[in-house]
Amino acid sequence: MSRQATLRDIARHCGLSIATVSRVLSDSDYVVSEATRQRVLASAEQLHYMPNELGKSLKTSSTRDIGVILPNITNPYYALLLQGITDEADRQGYHVLLCSSHRNAPREADNISRLLSKRVDGILLSSINPDPEAVRRAVSVGCRLLALEQPIPLDCPQVGFDYRLGAMMATEHLLSLGHRRIGFLGAPLDRPSRRMMLEGYRAALTNAGIAPNPDYEMLSGIESERPGIYEIENGRESAQLFMHMSPMPTGYIAINDMTAIGAMRAFTSAGLRIPEDISVIGFDNIPYCELSAPPLTTIDQHAYSLGSLALRCLLDRDEPSSALPPTLVERCSTGPVKE
């Protein structure tokens, strides 16, 4: 438990000045004679020198840290997103400071403050409605900030999905299988992403000459701290309501995979067969989709790629705003309509 060696220690050890030692150890393009370079390197090795990034950052005002604020990581979708971010950060020589906001605006503001005090080089923020004051302060002190996954109404780069297109693709897939009555397994429209999905669903129906039926837009549901679980419950509940209708829809598009799986469980335990009797399509393509019974057809959001893309945008500042195109992943939960 000895104190860490510093440039000064090395300088003393090899009889050179701190400046010279710094020059070789921070491999600047500065010219140093090969002989002294070797001397410095040898001493550094012997003393187990390890640069102190604090000093360096204080001087250069760059920490190579980036802050990531996510609602929570136990949601597999956010876990995938975060993995994409950390892997990219690793490649680029950056470090990730992780914060869980739990969808709590004051907490988010606090997270931002703390990250700014840490002098992070940038912040990736996934927020439904962030404290505008906190965000403004961040950009005003020159900290890059990027709106991740959820668009925010502020002048900053944004990276997200094309939710509208994704929902259209899902609906069109059902339409192409002959379904005409298509239900929307939704949730409260408290986020832009959800509103965009509902829009896409309606647009696809309209394009196909079908008038959207408000009864088929199920938006009930409660939020809860247990991620995953309440979404399953929402799916179950919505499915129950649909089963009381007649005629009930033959195809269903869900706001996310968890909701779709919950609905499937309700349908199958009521004796309906999937995909023979009805079809269900999810959204996100989380790993569970391969496990459900039957394996879930869904729209892939490419969360992992989105994460790494977001980090690149934050750092490179080119293509400042972009969205990843969704992809249809066909598994076994959708099939031709039976009438």
Place this chain on the structure above:
Amino acid sequence: MSRQATLRDIARHCGLSIATVSRVLSDSDYVVSEATRQRVLASAEQLHYMPNELGKSLKTSSTRDIGVILPNITNPYYALLLQGITDEADRQGYHVLLCSSHRNAPREADNISRLLSKRVDGILLSSINPDPEAVRRAVSVGCRLLALEQPIPLDCPQVGFDYRLGAMMATEHLLSLGHRRIGFLGAPLDRPSRRMMLEGYRAALTNAGIAPNPDYEMLSGIESERPGIYEIENGRESAQLFMHMSPMPTGYIAINDMTAIGAMRAFTSAGLRIPEDISVIGFDNIPYCELSAPPLTTIDQHAYSLGSLALRCLLDRDEPSSALPPTLVERCSTGPVKE
């Protein structure tokens, strides 16, 4: 995009010395007259002062950062663990620097180096066989290091599960339901946790007067980058092999939930009914367990609590090593043996 205000700016602004300003803003117990205190506070407010933690850390040599090194986060078990850590860190006023090691020893060593350069106050490391050199260097420079989840053969605090006991409980649960032929749905014994589970399984059998049958210990399987997926495949494969035996076991204990779910799918698609014909019990209690068909009985590892416990141990340095007792969670995948 103006430069951040510093103590000096505030001092100038309110006509006091930097020292005085520092004293009120770092709310030390130093005595400052109420009048000047108010003056300082007012100026700080006006200039939007935000302390620069870099300067502070450089001076105090404490960053309140802790490094967390995990194989990957897309594994729901690690996601839960990480959530426990971040939530606790938040409560304690610490920040989490996240690294993904991808179970790669050189990469782990590199992660450790980078964290040390960042002068983190501590490191939580989940590793099968870490580079001993890197670990030694960490403790030698006085950075606290705690072995998380996987024990490592070094003198440092450890926090993990009682894998042996967990596997015993799982096996005993099957025994109590009348099962006598019990299969072990395993994986290569490359980690201490897995070896401990096999031990526990054998011990429970022996205690019940049953000689462990080597044929029933299935350890095949390939690792792969896609987490979750290969575990499902391993489960499937092992199940296939078991179905070629006669008599085949009636009860199965799996090394983790994913493997159990994979095996269940193989069994049911071969026409076996769970839990009527055979029983399967998992390990971890990841959220998916509630989704599988049928919902999976399992051993809860309390990953979330382990995360927060680990952080407390790292910081408080009391109860330096401990393990969380596992819990049986009965769902629908286990039942009385039918003979």
Place this chain on the structure above:
DNA sequence: TTGTAGGCGTTATCAG
């Protein structure tokens, strides 16, 4: 009660 000054470990400017 307030101010001065030195130092934490780096980088970078400017002389030698």
Place this chain on the structure above:
DNA sequence: CTGATAACGCCTACAA
């Protein structure tokens, strides 16, 4: 090619 020296923002004896 190398060496003093002054920052970076903060804390903290010590002095007034």
